[in-house]
Amino acid sequence: xxxxxxxxxxxxxxxxxxxxxxxAAHAQDTAPETIPEALDNLGTTYSGDYxxxxxxxxxxxxxxxxxxxxxAIEWDANATSAAVRDILLLQNTSxxxxxxxxxxxxxxxxxxxxxxxxxxxxxSEFIFEQL
Numbered sequence: 001x002x003x004x005x006x007x008x009x010x011x012x013x014x015x016x017x018x019x020x021x022x023x024a025a026h027a028q029d030t031a032p033e034t035i036p037e038a039l040d041n042l043g044t045t046y047s048g049d050y051x052x053x054x055x056x057x058x059x060x061x062x063x064x065x066x067x068x069x070x071x072a073i074e075w076d077a078n079a080t081s082a083a084v085r086d087i088l089l090l091q092n093t094s095x096x097x098x099x100x101x102x103x104x105x106x107x108x109x110x111x112x113x114x115x116x117x118x119x120x121x122x123x124s125e126f127i128f129e130q131l
Contacts, residue, residue: 035087039080042076042083043076043080046075046076046079048072053069
C-alpha cells in the first residue's frame with residue numbers, strides 16, 4: 001500500500017505557479033513629488049551626480065569612448081527645458097489670470113485704515129504753510 005501524492009503535488013504546483021505569476025507589491029509614496037524636487041531630479045537623470053560619475057564602470061566607459069558626459073548634460077538640459085515649458089503652459093492655459101501666492105508683507109495696515117483721532121500724531125501728516 002503506497003501513499004498517493006498526486007493531490008499534494010498538484011496543490012504544490014498550483015501554489016508555486018501563483019507565487020511566480022503574482023505581481024510584486026509596490027509601496028506607495030505618502031507625498032507626491034513637488035515641482036522643485038522633480039526639476040532637481042531631471043537635472044541629474046542622465047548625467048548623474050558626482051559619486052555616480054566617479055564609479056569604475058563610468059570611468060572605463062569614458063576611457064573606451066562609450067560614454068560622453070557632454071551628451072548626458074545636453075539630455076538633462078533638454079528634459080529640464082521641456083518640463084519647465086510644460087509647467088508654464090499648464091500655468092498659463094488653466095486660467096486667464098496667472099495666480100501666484102502672495103509674498104509676505106510687513107505692511108499689514110495703512111494710515112487710511114487706522115482709526116482717526118482728534119489730534120493727529122506729530123509727523124503723521126504734511127502741513128503746508130502759506131508764505
